[in-house]
Amino acid sequence: MKRTVLRSTVLRSTALRTTTAALAIVLAAAGCSDKATGGSAGTGSDGVKLGPGVTADKIKVGIVSDLTGVYAPLGKSLTQSQQLYFEELNAAGGICGRKVEVVVRDHGYDVQRAMAAYSELQPDVAGIPQFIGSPMVTALKGRINSDKMFVIPMAWSTTLLGTESIQVSGTTYDIDMINALDFLTKEKGVKKGDKVGHVYFEGDYGESALHGAKYAAGKLGLTLVEQKIKATDNDMSAQVAALKSAGVTAILMSAGPKQSASLAGVARAKGIMVPIVSSNSGFSPQLLQTPAAPALLKDFYMASAGAPIGAELPALKKLADTYGKKYPGQPRDNAVVNGYTSALFFADALKKACAAKDLSRAGIIKAHRSGGIHDDGFGTPMDFSKFDQPGTRKTYILRTDAKALGGLVIQRQATESDMAKSYEVPAGS
Numbered sequence: 001m002k003r004t005v006l007r008s009t010v011l012r013s014t015a016l017r018t019t020t021a022a023l024a025i026v027l028a029a030a031g032c033s034d035k036a037t038g039g040s041a042g043t044g045s046d047g048v049k050l051g052p053g054v055t056a057d058k059i060k061v062g063i064v065s066d067l068t069g070v071y072a073p074l075g076k077s078l079t080q081s082q083q084l085y086f087e088e089l090n091a092a093g094g095i096c097g098r099k100v101e102v103v104v105r106d107h108g109y110d111v112q113r114a115m116a117a118y119s120e121l122q123p124d125v126a127g128i129p130q131f132i133g134s135p136m137v138t139a140l141k142g143r144i145n146s147d148k149m150f151v152i153p154m155a156w157s158t159t160l161l162g163t164e165s166i167q168v169s170g171t172t173y174d175i176d177m178i179n180a181l182d183f184l185t186k187e188k189g190v191k192k193g194d195k196v197g198h199v200y201f202e203g204d205y206g207e208s209a210l211h212g213a214k215y216a217a218g219k220l221g222l223t224l225v226e227q228k229i230k231a232t233d234n235d236m237s238a239q240v241a242a243l244k245s246a247g248v249t250a251i252l253m254s255a256g257p258k259q260s261a262s263l264a265g266v267a268r269a270k271g272i273m274v275p276i277v278s279s280n281s282g283f284s285p286q287l288l289q290t291p292a293a294p295a296l297l298k299d300f301y302m303a304s305a306g307a308p309i310g311a312e313l314p315a316l317k318k319l320a321d322t323y324g325k326k327y328p329g330q331p332r333d334n335a336v337v338n339g340y341t342s343a344l345f346f347a348d349a350l351k352k353a354c355a356a357k358d359l360s361r362a363g364i365i366k367a368h369r370s371g372g373i374h375d376d377g378f379g380t381p382m383d384f385s386k387f388d389q390p391g392t393r394k395t396y397i398l399r400t401d402a403k404a405l406g407g408l409v410i411q412r413q414a415t416e417s418d419m420a421k422s423y424e425v426p427a428g429s
Helices: 014-029 072-091 111-124 134-147 173-187 204-220 237-246 257-269 285-289 314-326 334-355 361-368 418-422
Strands: 003-005 058-065 099-106 127-132 150-154 195-201 223-229 250-254 276-278 300-304 395-400 408-415
Touching: 058 072, 058 111, 072 099, 072 127, 072 150, 072 314, 072 334, 099 111, 111 127, 111 134, 127 134, 127 334, 134 150, 134 204, 150 334, 150 361, 173 195, 173 204, 173 250, 173 276, 173 300, 173 395, 173 408, 173 418, 195 204, 195 237, 195 257, 204 223, 204 250, 204 418, 223 237, 237 257, 250 257, 257 276, 257 285, 314 334, 334 361
Parallel strands: 058 099, 058 127, 127 150, 195 223, 195 250, 250 276, 276 300
Antiparallel strands: 003 099, 300 395, 395 408
16 A cells, blocks of 8 residues: 655554553543543643644545546546645644644555555644545545544545535536536537436446436436446447437436547447537546547536636646646646635645644534535535535536646536526435
8 A cells, every 4th residue: 555645654553652642641630631642632831621632743634545446537636736736835834833744645546445444644743634535435434424534535425414524615517517417418508308418437436427417317308318327437438329329419428538438439430420428527638638638629528617728827837837736747636626715625624633732633623514615716605514515516617628737628607507406415315
């Protein structure tokens, strides 16, 4: 398992944790636990209540990413952008007089490995600003809740809503599909009575997207032609054949970049020139350097809560420039924006918790949920006060463009359709 840190980090052994915990009890009674316990209890000399991962000079956070599995390109961009953010934060003085230390674990998009990584990090971190995968976070939801671990999943399934400790950033997959169908009917000629295909991963991700698609299709008088696939299915020939036979006028795609590339390539080769709209995990700019590029540049779109990295926003331009200098030659994609902004609002929670003199896990979550609209200038204002609702219901429709930084440009600005506004999100399911 790959281990990456901003500073050299060695996790304590079980025996050392046990010894340290015992020592913490003694020192906490003496009022000096922040100096010797790893921040597991007590109050610091600055009057700040401590928690796991917090000491007199450090706040340790964890990243549980996919660096070797199906979402490895996404995971790399997310992780590097978060490392960049915390490096900048530390250079500016850190938080509450403490530097943030990041520990990275790779689960390779495997639920069991993700659970093991969480178990390893759990005693020693204040929170987790990146955790890739709906199946992984869903499997751990009960433990995350009981641990009061502030977690930001890089996943947007509705199963992740309804837990105070878990913050789903942006929209959820179902909201994006609702807004995508609104776009297809208003701007791409899809009309009542038409058939629309939906290719989707089995499991939380695909089922969440499908729920929204079904809702919108019912409202719009469309027939949804469903094609369920596995994460290991990379050839979409059978699915394209079924969609062609059904006579679909558009296709929704809620899977990974490889599946999107295959779908577009096979569909265009078969003469199916209908618009394709993917969920936000269904495209990677690296695909535009492959033989699939011509197909992906023909009426292919992505539904996302976030503006693309090449958008004309000062904050995005600065991020693109800084990231490019820090990681020359690395793709500057939407995951860079997502990772950086997630680290930013995670840090905002830490700052609020510091101001409240409470860096315990419960204190961090309370600070994060304290209300107000979070607007960091990156194009997506979000409300984090309600944990049974997504942060926003506005979706950008992005179009592929080989000349654009990150391979995407804005086709339709962030929009909350009337259907999305009235839709009841099935939090927790």
